[in-house]
Amino acid sequence: MKDQGAKPKSNSQRAIGQLRQMIFSGDLSAGSDHLESELADRLGMSRTPVREAALTLESQGLLELRPRKGVRILPVSPEDMSEIYDVLTELESLAAEQAAGMAYDDADLMVLATAIEDMDDALSRDDLQAWADADDRFHAELVRLGGNSRVASIVGMMADQVRRARATTLFMRPLPTQSNEDHRSVLEAIRTGQQDTARLRHRAHRQQAKQIIIDLLKKHRLSRL
Amino acid sequence: MKDQGAKPKSNSQRAIGQLRQMIFSGDLSAGSDHLESELADRLGMSRTPVREAALTLESQGLLELRPRKGVRILPVSPEDMSEIYDVLTELESLAAEQAAGMAYDDADLMVLATAIEDMDDALSRDDLQAWADADDRFHAELVRLGGNSRVASIVGMMADQVRRARATTLFMRPLPTQSNEDHRSVLEAIRTGQQDTARLRHRAHRQQAKQIIIDLLKKHRLSRL
DNA sequence: GCATTTATTTGCGTATGCATTAATGAATGC
DNA sequence: GCATTCATTAATGCATACGCAAATAAATGC
Incomplete structure (x- = not known):
């Protein structure tokens, strides 16, 4: 945030x-x-x-x-989470695609790269909160790089809600190692200017994340957060 | 509206x-x-x-x-319009895809069908304002059918801005006959449950609409509306 | 004892007034 | 003549007050 x-x-x-x-x-x-x-x-x-x-x-x-x-x-139900993740998926995927089209150099992408490293570090230390913070930074920076201020602001608002749900589910889920690979591959697509690939990879990443969190919420009967 | x-x-x-x-x-x-x-x-x-x-x-x-x-x-610049249309494109395409997945019957899709007919009527009478109103109804109903309330509310807000720009450009543009064909084909995809097709068709529709309005704004030096 | 009406409370929507602070212009020094 | 400081103005941000309407409690009738 x-x-x-x-x-x-x-x-x-x-x-x-x-x-x-x-x-x-x-x-x-x-x-x-x-x-x-x-x-x-x-x-x-x-x-x-x-x-x-x-x-x-x-x-x-x-x-x-x-x-x-x-x-x-307002409580956040699994249905709300589903809606929110769908919006995030669409808009962040757009951001990834646009970011890939902007010929950013390594310096421009430094924040993303750093966030990914931080996530790795956090994971190796089992520090889930630090991982979540770095994950937030990654996603916020991604939409910033996308260059659409409206996307950034909408995503920012929705991310607030996700944070609420994640605060509860963070310690129930398996270590997000897959997530880190996803981030790397998205960054790589952006770096090499592959717009469609960036979009698709990020889309897949978000859809998986959605599934994980929704399953957790349902499994633990967390109908309202 | x-x-x-x-x-x-x-x-x-x-x-x-x-x-x-x-x-x-x-x-x-x-x-x-x-x-x-x-x-x-x-x-x-x-x-x-x-x-x-x-x-x-x-x-x-x-x-x-x-x-x-x-x-x-706030004035609306061509850049703003570009941002807005990109968001609309993403979120409405999602709505189209989801709507197609919901097995709506003809009664459910009546509003869409009526809106399309109204657009045809309006075009035949050269009544651009009536066409625009029916177009609004089509898009509002589409996101409603998509079933994601957040998408609906965001799209509603952005549509307000589009209306402002369209008020100015409506009478400069060619008759939106292509647009009507697009609407029909999107509706058809929804009716027959072809999710990917619905998404892709709507996406193409919106991207074209974006290009038309942006070109108009730039051509007429309408940097601020 | 239950329903209906009346009285009472209470929280909100709005109006209003004031203090703060930014913006404007005047005045002074250089 | 120009810049800097100071005084003045004015619009906001906020506190406060009040009337209304909704919600609750009380009272009355059946």
Whole structure:
């Protein structure tokens, strides 16, 4: 996830960041309801900026404002995950294809290469959280290189949701060694400018990832995260 | 475009609708700046709901809030259009593929079929606006049939932007007869459950549409809409 | 005891006012 | 004449207040 500059000077921006944090950390659990005034108290500000933040997060699909019921933290069902992964698959594959068409040199692709190495390192240390972070960096950089700002922003939002699900499933899944090979092969296709190959490889990669996570969610009856 | 239920009871919702309308109609021209208080006066309400509406529209990419400069109606450049069409192409193609996999019967596909007929009628009457409206209905229904609500909502937002550009270019372009054939062939693929074909045909359709509109924008030096 | 109506509470939508801070212009020094 | 500093203006971001409508509780009728 983006660092957000780390200094959001307005209360409204701060509220967005803090609420996101609280959702990801489970402090605000999925399905729970919270009054605007309660959240305002909790964040030490008035309802106005909280309300604005909630509106923003609603547009990003993290919560929902239900008049008189409070803001509801939206649970993520396996069906939601399926939808999200399908969108990610399409848009990231496009990004991979476009990135491959841009004749990037090794310096441009450094971030991708580094992310892959970091994933290898993390795996060898069994540090799944570090692996997940590097994986995020890889995917974020990929869409950046794709050059379509709308794709990048949509993917960024959806990735937030994936993170929520992954926080739960990360430690149930087999070590993602296959995933690393996938990343390498995508990078290679981008480096050598093979647009169709990049697209297809990334597409396959994402579809597999989808299957793994969906199976896990279903297997463990994790119908709502 | 969706009818929006026609009864947004809150001022906030009303503001969203009215501002959208004003943007599409050119009442608020691209690139222009407007103070929150000015818009509030114009809509006959206080700044609060206007501000909330502006926040929402900002998240949809129609405008931008620049502190102390007012809300700026975002212009749509050919580059923006290119980005938008690429996203639409990917996501609608996915929708077409998924729709084809759902074994819809003729009743389910009625809306699509009707939209196509309406487009034919409109063309025969040289009624381009009616054609555009029916085209909108076709694409909206397609993503609905695809069954991925996130795809539907993203496409809906992007379609808003396309409408803006099309309002300008609609009367410069050749009659979209090819487009109608495309629609028919996509529908046929969906009806017969040919997922890959549906995807590929729709993809080709959208890519062609992109090329046409981009060329028009560039040819007429319409760098900002 | 159950249903229906009435009263009460409570959270939201909106209006309003104020303080902060960026932008504009004036004034001063060089 | 130009740049720099300071004063002024003005729009925002936010706090606060209030009325309304929905939800809940109480009360009444059957």
